Every structure is written in structure tokens, then in C-alpha cells.
Amino acid sequence: xxxxxxLGSHVSVSEGALVLLRCNYSSSVPPYLFWYVQYPNQxxxxxxxxxxxxxxxxxxxxxxxxxxxxxxxxxxxxxSAHMSDAAEYFCAVTRASSxxxxxxxxxxxxxxxx
Amino acid sequence: GAGVSQSPSNKVTEKGKDVELRCDxxxxxxxxxxxxxxxxxxxxxxxxxxxxxAPDKSGxxxxxxxxxxxxxxxxxxxxxxxxxxxxAVYLCxxxxxxxxxxxxxxxxxxxx
Numbered sequence: 001x002x003x004x005x006x007l008g009s010h011v012s013v014s015e016g017a018l019v020l021l022r023c024n025y026s027s028s029v030p031p032y033l034f035w036y037v038q039y040p041n042q043x044x045x046x047x048x049x050x051x052x053x054x055x056x057x058x059x060x061x062x063x064x065x066x067x068x069x070x071x072x073x074x075x076x077x078x079x080s081a082h083m084s085d086a087a088e089y090f091c092a093v094t095r096a097s098s099x100x101x102x103x104x105x106x107x108x109x110x111x112x113x114x
Numbered sequence: 115g116a117g118v119s120q121s122p123s124n125k126v127t128e129k130g131k132d133v134e135l136r137c138d139x140x141x142x143x144x145x146x147x148x149x150x151x152x153x154x155x156x157x158x159x160x161x162x163x164x165x166x167x168a169p170d171k172s173g174x175x176x177x178x179x180x181x182x183x184x185x186x187x188x189x190x191x192x193x194x195x196x197x198x199x200x201x202a203v204y205l206c207x208x209x210x211x212x213x214x215x216x217x218x219x220x221x222x223x224x225x226x
Contacts, residue, residue, distance in 0.1 A: 006156075009154075032212060034214075034215075043205075043217045043218065043219050043220065044157075044205070044207075044217040045217070046214045046215075049214065051212075090156065090157060094212065096212075098212075099144075099145060099164045099165075099212050100162070100164075100212075101147065101170050101173075102147060102159075102162075102207075102215055103159055104149070104156050104157035104159070105156055106155065106156035107155075107156045107157075
């Protein structure tokens, strides 16, 4: 079985500060990992994905995430927060070896203080 | 169409009634997913279709929930004898094999 745990249901940072959203996964097989973002009153869209090509993955809007197998982590970071980054962020996992369902975490709401 | 389309966008129903939610995936996408998003909760997996394979129904919360996908395209999620706890946003997504999943805008279901 696969699962993801997002630490912190709500994270608040100041504009210009580092953003760090934590995600740990559990998988008995090699995983593919994703971060999705949901802006207020909008649908979910993909930020970035890890598909075993490179452990450091760069996504849209300056976000990046690093796959660390030893720590079973896939934390999302951005060096400098912008007001427009305020949204709900979801980490997700699926099997790398074959088509399978995508399992999402419970989400982290990111707030940006002026 | 250009994206995943879900209908209706909003549905209010009385407790005990049946409802059908529709999803039109992106043309050519082989995988289709249904999720439920409740206030303050994450995305709860419901069911997954992949090509002609048997669907993964492991996330359906009770036998009141069922889904089908006709002709490998349009999918319908049916909830029988709706309960108040079924109130949520139901999201559909589609993808090409193991690629990025594209989400629809969802159907907001309210059971009164």
C-alpha cells in the first residue's frame, strides 16, 4: 500500500521568506511523486513531479522538490515566497512500475504574511 | 474538449435520493480517477479506471457508491440513498498512462 503524510495542515510565512512544505511517503515499490497546488476557487494543477530521472525536480513558479529515498521524503521548497503563492498544496504518490491509482496527502494550506 | 469536464457543477439533493455525477475526460486519456474532497480534508481516493482493466474500487466508502466508464471515455459516479455525510466536492481527473493527472473543476454535492 502507498500513502503520503504532509506535516502541518497550515504553514504561514512572510513574503520573501523561504517556503518549506513537508511530505513523507510510504511505498513498498519505487514511487512516482507529485506536488499539486489548488488556488482559491480553482482546480488542482500540477506543480512538479518526480519520475526517477533526477532527484531534484524543478517546477512552475520557482518551486522545487528533492526526492530523498533514505528519508522517504519529497519536501517542497521555494527560496522566496510571494503573495500569489497562497494556496493549498497536496503531495501525491503512485507506483513507478505500472499504472495505478494516485494517492494524495491531506494537504497543507500556505498563507503569506505581507 | 480542452480539459476535464464535470457536470453538474453544483448539486443539491434531499437525503435518501440518488445522484449521478458525470465526468468527461480529456480525449485519449486512458486513466480516469474519482476523488472526494471534504472541507478541511485532503483528496480521498474513490475509484480508478485504466484502459480495459478492471477498475480499482478500493476507495469506495460503501456499497451506495458505484461508478462506470462507458467506452473508455465518459464516467458516471452514482451515489444511492444519499446521506448528509456524502456532502463534499467530487473531483474527476484523467491522465495518459502514468503521466500527469488533469483535474476537472469538480461537482459540489450538498445533501439536505
